[in-house]
């Protein structure tokens with residue numbers, strides 16, 4: 001059994017004392033913070049989240065981006081320090097960026113994400129493939145870019161490179177694609193994704209139609225889901241939702257996903273925080289999702 005923990009959209013925030021630092025895009029981001037983001041993302045719960053994940057002792061931790069809010073050095077430092085207990089062994093953690101981790105051109109140019117979390121991926125450039133267990137590998141994609149828009153772009157070059165990488169490897173029985181942006185959201189979240197989509201999605205979907213069974217680990221839309229897109233039947237799309245966001249409606253509790261791979265079977269459990277305590281619920285179970293024959297041959 002391979003136990004993975006999937007976290008996303010932690011959104012550490014930090015408000016500088018000197019408002020003169022908030023220029024350009026940061027001013028817009030800071031306004032959003034002032035309007036409620038700081039209230040909605042409860043950083044004081046971060047140590048408890050870390051403790052919960054640590055107690056599960058996963059073989060591998062995957063964080064699919066948006067660790068920060070404005071991509072300031074302070075936010076990266078807070079996120080890195082808070083998550084340190086989960087990141088003691090770089091061979092057991094994979095961290096990819098979200099659009100908020102490249103929020104300003106300065107942050108992107110200065111490689112702030114790479115400086116804080118670069119050791120939790122196999123290389124500085126995307127895509128890459130990383131083996132994390134028997135017959136199991138993560139394909140990492142990065143469609144993030146600095147700029148005012150929350151839209152990502154998966155370049156044709158990156159898609160072409162991903163295709164080339166998978167062609168070079170022997171077939172991967174349990175393929176996990178990690179990308180901050182979903183390609184397809186459940187119907188109830190389709191509008192949310194349409195407001196901040198990834199340009200290049202249709203080409204990626206077209207390619208994914210031919211790669212066989214895969215888990216697609218994403219975030220970005222702040223809702224948890226485990227979803228088999230009808231238009232992409234070989235995909236199980238997993239979004240853990242944000243683990244620290246408040247839930248006034250009561251129907252979107254903060255949490256994360258525990259993904260247990262038993263041979264070809266996939267068991268997903270959601271850990272959610274509501275009414276001041278953690279609870280777990282079965283989220284998606286599928287026997288024989290992956291090919292047993294491919295696993296035995298790997």
Ligand SMILES: [Fe+2]
Pocket residue numbers: 009011066098100220221222
């Ligand atoms: Fe986010």
Ligand SMILES: [Fe+2]
Pocket residue numbers: 066098099100180219220221
């Ligand atoms: Fe995002």
